[in-house]
Amino acid sequence: MTDSQVQAIWDSGTLPPNVNAGTGVRINGLHAFRRIRSTEPDALVIGSYSTLDGVQFSIAPGARVSIGNYCCFTAAVIMSECRISIGSYVLIGFNTVIADSDFHPLDPAKRIADAVACSPGNKNISRPAVAAEAVVIEDDVWIGPACVILKGVHIGRGAWIAPGSMVTRDVPAGGFAGGNPARILERPQ
Amino acid sequence: MTRMIPGDWFPGAIPNNVVLGEGVHIETASSFSRFRSRRPTAATFGDHSSAYAGCMFDLGPDAELHVGSWTLLNGLWVIADAHVSIGSQGLISWNVVIMDTYRASRDAATRREQLKSFAYSRDPDVLRCHDSADAPRQVIIEDNVWISFDCCILPGVRIGAGSVIGARSVVDTDIPPNSLAAGNPARIIRTLGNER
Numbered sequence: 416m417t418d419s420q421v422q423a424i425w426d427s428g429t430l431p432p433n434v435n436a437g438t439g440v441r442i443n444g445l446h447a448f449r450r451i452r453s454t455e456p457d458a459l460v461i462g463s464y465s466t467l468d469g470v471q472f473s474i475a476p477g478a479r480v481s482i483g484n485y486c487c488f489t490a491a492v493i494m495s496e497c498r499i500s501i502g503s504y505v506l507i508g509f510n511t512v513i514a515d516s517d518f519h520p521l522d523p524a525k526r527i528a529d530a531v532a533c534s535p536g537n538k539n540i541s542r543p544a545v546a547a548e549a550v551v552i553e554d555d556v557w558i559g560p561a562c563v564i565l566k567g568v569h570i571g572r573g574a575w576i577a578p579g580s581m582v583t584r585d586v587p588a589g590g591f592a593g594g595n596p597a598r599i600l601e602r603p604q
Numbered sequence: 605m606t607r608m609i610p611g612d613w614f615p616g617a618i619p620n621n622v623v624l625g626e627g628v629h630i631e632t633a634s635s636f637s638r639f640r641s642r643r644p645t646a647a648t649f650g651d652h653s654s655a656y657a658g659c660m661f662d663l664g665p666d667a668e669l670h671v672g673s674w675t676l677l678n679g680l681w682v683i684a685d686a687h688v689s690i691g692s693q694g695l696i697s698w699n700v701v702i703m704d705t706y707r708a709s710r711d712a713a714t715r716r717e718q719l720k721s722f723a724y725s726r727d728p729d730v731l732r733c734h735d736s737a738d739a740p741r742q743v744i745i746e747d748n749v750w751i752s753f754d755c756c757i758l759p760g761v762r763i764g765a766g767s768v769i770g771a772r773s774v775v776d777t778d779i780p781p782n783s784l785a786a787g788n789p790a791r792i793i794r795t796l797g798n799e800r
Binding site for chain 1: 681710726731788
């Protein structure tokens with residue numbers, strides 16, 4: 416049996432029960448799954464032969480994240496309150512953050528209520544609703560280091576996202592995007 | 605001479621092809637955990653330069669890195685397949701990325717093959733650009749440059765002596781000496797040197 420035919424390996428233990436990883440997956444990092452609070456049976460699905468090197472997941476109750484085959488992510492942070500789906504052959508560089516929520520309300524009064532509800536002493540107060548919208552990253556997308564991909568963004572197949580980009584809007588298939596906020600570039604940097 | 609750092613939590617050592625000047629401070633050998641350069645002299649650290657925890661010197665087999673004297677690297681990621689040099693008296697903040705290559709090919713079909721090859725071989729150096737359009741382009745940071753946190757310095761860029769780069773900037777063009785530049789993409793804001 417070659418190295419690539421063995422089951423998924425996480426260097427820090429056995430995978431949590433709601434993390435479903437395919438053949439040949441390699442995961443490094445003690446804190447990779449520490450913030451998965453989703454109890455969905457498929458809270459995190461990872462296809463075959465993908466590599467997650469120092470990636471950290473934060474997945475809220477009810478939320479789900481899926482990753483395709485042959486992906487390679489280095490030290491990315493993936494934060495989901497609803498749904499993040501990433502295709503196959505996707506590369507993500509160091510320190511990139513993908514989030515499908517604002518995590519807190521914009522409205523000042525609601526934010527006060529949220530701060531109280533989030534405090535460690537709170538047991539009974541429920542949090543106000545927070546905007547969340549699924550993020551979709553299609554196959555063959557290249558995302559450079561230090562990028563931020565925000566809620567509701569759909570990145571089309573084969574797109575190229577320059578290092579340090581703040582992506583707030585959709586990027587079409589095959590597009591080049593860069594900047595803060597990210598805009599479509601005529602050619603890559 | 606052992607290349608282990610006393611008290612280091614990381615179980616590795618500084619590679620033998622890294623030349624350290626007088627009084628160099630490297631906080632942890634983990635900064636070299638992605639160091640794969642096979643050059644006889646792959647990296648040089650000038651006298652009294654320093655690299656604190658969080659630095660990562662991700663150098664491919666043919667890459668070289670030069671750091672000048674009195675330069676302080678406080679959590680810099682170098683991604684190099686050719687040549688990166690940083691001058692003397694530089695100040696480089698945390699989570700700065702200096703890259704001379706985008707590593708994987710721009711062409712999606714080629715990138716697929718590279719990712720498959722990587723998944724089976726676990727060899728990070730299959731993720732390299734071989735076609736001329738994607739070839740690495742050297743990055744030169746001249747003396748006395750201050751790069752603030754979370755910046756990205758892209759392939760082919762030269763930053764002139766005495767310049768300052770504002771936080772979270774992405775530098776994709778050359779910056780002349782003594783400039784204050786910021787933004788994504790970075791633009792020159794003004795010239796430095798006549799401060800009151």
